[in-house]
Structure formats: C-alpha cells, structure tokens
Amino acid sequence: MIVAEAAKDFLWVEKYRPKTIKECVLPVSIKKTFKQMVESGESQNLLLSGGAGCGKTTIARALCNELGADNIIINCSENGNIDTLRTTIREFASSVSLTDSKKVAILDEFDYSNAQSIQPALRGAIEEFANNCRFILTCNYKNRIISPIHSRCTNIDFQIPNKEKPILALEMMERIKGILNAENIEFEDSVIAELIRKYFPDFRRILNELQRYSVGGKIDVGILSQIGELNVKDLMKNMKEKNFSGVRKWVVKNLDNDQTQIFRKIYDSLYDYLDTKSIPLVILILGEYQYKSAFVADSEINMVACLVQIMMEANFK
Numbered sequence: 001m002i003v004a005e006a007a008k009d010f011l012w013v014e015k016y017r018p019k020t021i022k023e024c025v026l027p028v029s030i031k032k033t034f035k036q037m038v039e040s041g042e043s044q045n046l047l048l049s050g051g052a053g054c055g056k057t058t059i060a061r062a063l064c065n066e067l068g069a070d071n072i073i074i075n076c077s078e079n080g081n082i083d084t085l086r087t088t089i090r091e092f093a094s095s096v097s098l099t100d101s102k103k104v105a106i107l108d109e110f111d112y113s114n115a116q117s118i119q120p121a122l123r124g125a126i127e128e129f130a131n132n133c134r135f136i137l138t139c140n141y142k143n144r145i146i147s148p149i150h151s152r153c154t155n156i157d158f159q160i161p162n163k164e165k166p167i168l169a170l171e172m173m174e175r176i177k178g179i180l181n182a183e184n185i186e187f188e189d190s191v192i193a194e195l196i197r198k199y200f201p202d203f204r205r206i207l208n209e210l211q212r213y214s215v216g217g218k219i220d221v222g223i224l225s226q227i228g229e230l231n232v233k234d235l236m237k238n239m240k241e242k243n244f245s246g247v248r249k250w251v252v253k254n255l256d257n258d259q260t261q262i263f264r265k266i267y268d269s270l271y272d273y274l275d276t277k278s279i280p281l282v283i284l285i286l287g288e289y290q291y292k293s294a295f296v297a298d299s300e301i302n303m304v305a306c307l308v309q310i311m312m313e314a315n316f317k
Contacts, residue, residue: 012211013204016179017058020066024059025171025203027164033156034059038066043104043134045126047150049142050158051260053204056138060106063136069102077112085118085125093125093133103133111139111294115146123148141294160201169196172203176210180219187219202258232265236273239307240316247311251303259299263290275315282314 238246289306
C-alpha cells in the first residue's frame with residue numbers, strides 16, 4: 001500500500017488525475033451527460049469506448065467520487081477471466097456497503113476480457129445485482145464486446161467533434177502549464193504545443209512524455225527533434241529497395257510512437273509512394289495488422305511483419 005501511494009505521488013498521470021467531472025478535459029456533450037447523472041444521484045450501467053488516454057477511466061472515477069459511491073476497479077487486461085467474476089466482482093457486487101453508499105464496479109479495458117466466458121457471464125450479473133451495484137465498462141475497441149453487453153449498458157463514445165478539438169487542446173495546454181509550474185519545471189509554450197499536437201487526444205501519453213522530458217528540470221526546443229513528425233519517406237525508400245535491414249531499423253527507431261499513429265501515417269502516404277493499383281491491397285494489409293496489434297505480445301514483430309508483406313506484395317512508384 002505504501003509503495004502504491006508513493007507511485008501515485010510520483011506519477012503525474014495519477015498525481016494530477018481530475019477528481020471531478022468539471023476538471024476532466026472532454027467534449028461538452030460528454031461532460032453534460034455525466035453531470036446529469038450526478039444531479040440525478042444515480043449512475044447507469046455504462047459502456048465507455050474510445051482511444052487510449054482520452055479520459056474514460058478518469059471520468060468513471062470522477063463520477064463515483066461525486067456520487068460518493070463505493071467502487072472497485074478491475075483491469076481486465078490482467079484479470080479479465082471468469083474466476084475474477086466469480087470471486088472479486090461477485091463478492092463486491094453482492095455485499096452491502098458499510099456506509100450505505102452506492103456501489104460501482106469499474107471494469108477497465110473490458111475489451112480484453114474473455115468473450116466466451118466472462119462477457120456472457122457478466123450480462124447475467126448486471127441484471128442479478130441491479131438493485132445493489134452498477135457496472136461501468138471501458139474499452140478501446142467496442143466491437144470486441146458482445147452485443148448483449150451493449151444492450152444492457154448506456155453506450156458513450158468518446159469521440160471529439162472537430163470544432164471542439166482546438167478548444168480542448170487549448171484547455172489541455174493550460175492544464176499542462178499549471179502542472180509544470182507546480183513541479184517547478186521551466187518550459188517553452190511552443191514545445192508544449194508541439195507535444196499536444198503530436199499526441200492529442202491521448203492526454204495520458206502527453207503527461208507521461210512531459211514527465212519524461214522534464215527530468216532535467218527544463219522543457220525547451222532541444223527536445224523538439226525527439227517529438228517531431230513520423231517520417232515515412234525513408235521507410236518507403238527502404239521498402240522500394242527491398243532493404244529489410246533498413247525497414248527493421250526504421251521500426252525500432254519509431255517504436256516509441258503510438259502504433260495506431262504509425263499505421264495511419266503509412267495509410268495517409270500511400271498515394272505518394274505506391275502504384276495506384278497496389279493501394280487497395282495495402283489498405284487490407286494495414287487493416288489486418290492494425291487489428292492484430294491489439295492482441296500481439298510483441299508490437300515490433302507485428303509491425304515488421306506488416307511492412308515486409310507490403311514490401312513484397314506492393315508495387316512502388
């Protein structure tokens with residue numbers, strides 16, 4: 001417990017995690033939905049979907065905090081098995097709160113739970129404990145969750161309307177400045193803006209990167225080369241020349257970037273480097289490996305395999 005508390009004090013993503021819905025950096029419509037739940041004094045069974053780091057777990061915890069709800073958080077990527085449902089979740093949902101407060105089970109990364117065991121079993125648990133406990137499920141890929149769960153929950157998709165993106169980016173900028181000032185870290189606005197531009201709306205990634213770059217006590221233009229745009233020009237050149245070693249080196253160099261961002265960058269550049277007739281085939285290859293990236297144990301091997309297949313099957317300009 002002491003170690004866990006110390007980690008919370010050290011990690012900025014935990015130390016500065018919003019405690020209320022108002023503090024969360026999210027679209028107006030999503031915040032309004034959660035504020036209405038607080039006003040009603042009751043949470044619904046929720047399925048929150050969206051990309052990594054966009055605030056799903058944070059607002060679920062903030063909701064419980066504002067409702068005064070007794071809650072438990074289960075990380076389903078680590079404990080998404082039937083034994084967890086039969087023991088930990090069931091015991092929590094069936095017991096009466098000592099403070100007579102509402103109970104909420106937050107099942108984080110629920111798309112990693114077993115679709116043949118725990119997901120079918122949970123649909124019964126949601127109904128069985130309806131009078132005593134609510135369930136909030138978070139996921140990156142809602143298509144990996146069976147439809148009976150969808151029908152038993154209010155689905156909230158954490159999509160950001162284009163018109164709100166500049167507003168939320170600016171709000172995140174001000175939040176970051178406050179954190180850096182609190183940590184006595186010197187910074188330059190242009191560098192913070194570049195970091196947000198690269199990783200938005202993955203707020204968790206932005207804070208983790210900020211903490212990494214702040215070790216020297218200063219965040220300045222010296223780190224811009226480390227957070228610049230993904231450059232696919234060299235990658236495409238190596239693939240055209242069938243230079244496997246060069247392709248692998250490019251992957252290793254860019255492993256620090258989000259996998260989804262890499263796939264998207266390659267997708268966006270296809271017309272610049274490939275023969276038009278090869279593009280449909282390459283899109284299918286990218287789609288297949290992007291889907292696999294959510295399951296694989298080694299993301300480097302998966303990315304290299306994807307690029308090798310493109311290198312061998314596509315015609316380059």
